Amino acid sequence: MYRLVLLLWALAAVAQSPKYGVGRTPTPDEIHQWSFSARPDGKGLPAGSGSVAPGKEIFTNRCSKCHGSAGQGGDAAPLVGGRGTLNTAKPLKTVESYWPYATTVFDYVKRAMPFNQPGTLTDDQVYAVTAYVLFLGRIVPENAVLDARSLPKIRMPNRDGFVPDPRPDVR
Amino acid sequence: MIPIHRIRRRQWLGATALGAALSACKQNAPVADEGPRLLGATVRPYGERSEFETAKRLLANDRYLEESQTRTPLGESVGILTPSSLHYERHHSGVPRIDPAQHRLLIHGLVDRPLVFTVEDIRRLPSVSRIYFLECSGNSGSEWGARPAATAQQSHGLASCSEWTGVPLSLLLAEAGIQKSAQWLIAEGADACKMVRSLPVSKGMDDVLVAWGQNGEPLRPEQGYPLRLFVPGWEGNVNVKWLRRIEASDQPAMARDETSKYTDLMPDGTARIFTFIMEAKSLVTYPSGGDKLKPGFCEISGLAWSGRGLIRRVEVSTDAGRTWKDASLQEPRLPRAFTRFRLPWNWDGSEAQLQSRCTDETGYVQPSNQQLTVLRGLASTYHYNGIKAWKVAADGSVTHV
Incomplete structure (x- = not known):
């Protein structure tokens, strides 16, 4: 019996060990620096915080040229408005009307905005801009302070608006 | 210096009936065969297409x-x-x-x-x-x-x-x-x-x-x-x-x-998320919008593909979907790759409308525009795979329908 257990253990170890041994092990620090991704449950959100008033200032300086002073759109699509339009002939998809998770706003701004200078906002600035956009969308109050704990708790208006892929739907 | 193989070819041509026949056609021969010839371009390390080809993104x-x-x-x-x-x-x-x-x-x-x-x-x-x-x-x-x-x-x-x-x-x-x-x-x-x-x-x-x-x-x-x-x-x-x-x-x-x-x-205002698969689609690429046809023979040709695997069948209509004929599918057919289809056609010079409709290995048939829009409306933006139609006018011009 002991031998059998040992044999099974050895087989399992062989099955799970790398076959080619190519590639190296990264340090935990390397992984941490390399792997930003903020998820709906808050995993991956960094330390720091931001509120609506500084968010407005950053937005005015860095975002409003394309998104409009109040997020109403310009060269880029509107960020706010459109609530209640998704089932009409002219749906307006915005952060306010369409996006299911507030964490996605943080993730995308930190990752990709401003368009011509992505990666230049600090985490505090990203929290602040997120707060301002959500305030413009009437999702958080003017005194909101966002951080890794409060951001995932925000319930977006279209949180339940998404359904799995039913295709093939034409038969 | 004249290359040896050219002399031999000429001697051989001159000694045969075929050569005599070719000589008879001399007036129609390409200009490049007349008189002294310029050397072509040199070899080069990374190729380019002919300067006469202009297809662009x-x-x-x-x-x-x-x-x-x-x-x-x-x-x-x-x-x-x-x-x-x-x-x-x-x-x-x-x-x-x-x-x-x-x-x-x-x-x-x-x-x-x-x-x-x-x-x-x-x-x-x-x-x-x-x-x-x-x-x-x-x-x-x-x-x-x-x-x-x-x-x-x-x-x-x-x-x-x-x-x-x-x-x-x-x-x-x-x-x-x-x-x-x-x-x-x-x-x-x-x-x-x-x-x-x-x-x-x-x-x-x-x-x-x-x-x-x-x-x-x-x-x-x-x-x-x-x-x-x-x-x-x-x-x-x-x-x-x-x-x-x-x-x-x-x-x-x-x-x-x-x-x-x-x-x-x-x-209804809901949105489908993680709609990954590209469903079966086909398109007549020749003749297609912008082409100008002359009456007579014309091979209809196009592409079909499916994210679910192989293309099993492509049907082509020249009369706006009233009747359909099976196109031949060029081998090799590969799963999740373009499949080239072909159908011989004699265009009689009267107005025609070309469409193609593919079926993949799961039995899924490419839908019409109407079948799609009835289900999905007009605002879903992505994943359109309806049948595309080209109109051939009596003057041979091909436009979208």
Whole structure:
């Protein structure tokens, strides 16, 4: 019996060990620096915080040229408005009307905005801009302070608006 | 000096009846055979097409060409492969310039052994080469509306087909020891916006490649050089270019490009999410919008493809869908690749309307525009795969319907 257990253990170890041994092990620090991704449950959100008033200032300086002073759109699509339009002939998809998770706003701004200078906002600035956009969308109050704990708790208006892929739907 | 083989050829021609016949045709012979001849161009290290060929990718009328697209000239496509130089593009923050010696791919998250691979590491591992189409889920989105696009390039040019070479992702995930609790893979690019998408582990363990080669050479920069994810049959956006990170996760990232974009809004206000598969689609590429036909014989030709596998059948109509004929399917037919179809036709000079309709190996039949819009309305933006019609006018001009 002991031998059998040992044999099974050895087989399992062989099955799970790398076959080619190519590639190296990264340090935990390397992984941490390399792997930003903020998820709906808050995993991956960094330390720091931001509120609506500084968010407005950053937005005015860095975002409003394309998104409009109040997020109403310009060269880029509107960020706010459109609530209640998704089932009409002219749906307006915005952060306010369409996006299911507030964490996605943080993730995308930190990752990709401003368009011509992505990666230049600090985490505090990203929290602040997120707060301002959500305030413009009437999702958080003017005194909101966002951080890794409060951001995932925000319930977006279209949180339940998404359904799995039913295709093939034409038969 | 006259090359010896030419003298011999002339002597031989002169001594035969065939030569006599050819001499009789001398007045019609090509100019190049007359008198002294200039030497042609020298050999060269990297080839270019003939200066007389002009097919080009079509640029979009976008404010920022870093956040834009180009379309493959499908109306001028030949066979099933798209030259890398004409492969469609869709970028979100420009094409990064990446030195392969500096590039790394990190695999981490719910794995027993996080790993970093260099490009050299990846190229040492066992690779496979497969011919697959790649298609943006916004392709043929113009056809949802009342004003369909005028040419095959404008309507369907966000699809191309290449031979892709890469290491199976399943091999890399096994090397890292992916854990049972991992349900999703979050893939991230090294472009300026660090574009990110999530896909189920089940697909990652199936046929996904970490590709480094395209059509016999390393990937082009605009196709993700030096590494990209290649996800056969699934919408282009998931095929993350300039791949630098894969995180094994218990849940998707719910990134901007899988929530706010690339979701399909239905008439009731709900939106379909993670609509990955590109369903069966076909298109007559010759004749197509912008061509000018002469009466007489004309081989109708086109492309069909399905994200669910092989194309089993393509039917063609020349009378606006009243009657259909089976087109011949050119071999090799490959799963999740372009299939070229052909049908001989004699155009009698009267008005005609050309359509094609494909069926894939699952039995799925390409729907009409009406079948799609009845179910999905007009605002779902992505994943249009309806039948496309071209009108041939009595003067031979071909336009969209």
